[in-house]
Amino acid sequence: MGTNIVWHDHKISRADRAKGKGQKPCIIWFTGLSGSGKSTVANALDVALHQAGFHTFLLDGDNVRHGLNKDLGFSDEDRVENIRRIGEVGKLFTDAGLIVLTAFISPFASDRRLVRNMFPAGEFVEVFLDTPLETCEARDPKGLYRKARAGDIPHFTGIDSPYEAPKRAELVLNTAELDIDQCVTELRKHLVDNDLIEQR
Numbered sequence: 197m198g199t200n201i202v203w204h205d206h207k208i209s210r211a212d213r214a215k216g217k218g219q220k221p222c223i224i225w226f227t228g229l230s231g232s233g234k235s236t237v238a239n240a241l242d243v244a245l246h247q248a249g250f251h252t253f254l255l256d257g258d259n260v261r262h263g264l265n266k267d268l269g270f271s272d273e274d275r276v277e278n279i280r281r282i283g284e285v286g287k288l289f290t291d292a293g294l295i296v297l298t299a300f301i302s303p304f305a306s307d308r309r310l311v312r313n314m315f316p317a318g319e320f321v322e323v324f325l326d327t328p329l330e331t332c333e334a335r336d337p338k339g340l341y342r343k344a345r346a347g348d349i350p351h352f353t354g355i356d357s358p359y360e361a362p363k364r365a366e367l368v369l370n371t372a373e374l375d376i377d378q379c380v381t382e383l384r385k386h387l388v389d390n391d392l393i394e395q396r
Contacts (some may be wrong), residue, residue: 213293217251221290222392223315223344224383227302227362228325229354230340231332233371234299237325237379242297246381248396251390253289255282255298270351276307283311290319295393303353305360323366323383331355366390 214221226234235256242254261268265281268274279302289296302308312320323396331340332354344352351357362368367386370380387393 210291217293219250220392221291221293221317222321222373223286223296224321225297226237226321226323226325229329229359230301231331231335231337232325232327234325238299240376240380241383273298277387278315280316281306283314285315303359322362322365323367324362325371326368327371
């Protein structure tokens with residue numbers, strides 16, 4: 197970072213922006229293997245919260261790699277940078293008073309901890325989609341596991357690159373056992389019970 201960069205304080209505070217939206221900002225961080233249901237569940241929760249009148253924004257792994265992070269590959273180093281950037285963007289969005297949902301494999305515990313530390317206590321909600329590898333591989337919605345098994349995709353999480361499962365996630369969901377509606381119900385209950393959203 198250059199020495200001539202100075203932080204500029206905004207006249208409208210983070211609290212002012214949240215108050216104007218009538219909600220508490222937070223980031224709901226969906227993590228899990230490819231095919232575990234991260235994007236599907238995050239989208240369903242996003243719709244439910246939007247319909248209830250909350251101000252939300254969803255950051256999805258594939259979509260972000262089409263723009264902001266299109267210069268990154270899938271090496272360990274690039275995965276770290278991918279998550280760091282998403283954390284920074286998520287922080288900006290919560291500063292704007294939004295409820296942010298993210299759907300990223302984010303396989304490394306240290307990266308998720310780095311992002312958690314960007315937010316005030318209680319505002320980072322880690323949701324672990326603890327769906328068995330065999331279920332994810334059987335779904336294989338994008339054909340990625342088949343390609344990884346064939347050696348066409350190196351460094352694929354769960355096959356030849358590790359996934360470090362969260363040990364203390366705020367919420368754990370197994371989409372092999374719960375359908376989408378049940379997942380959304382569990383998520384909303386958690387957010388209400390922890391005073392992150394009001395019952396609507």
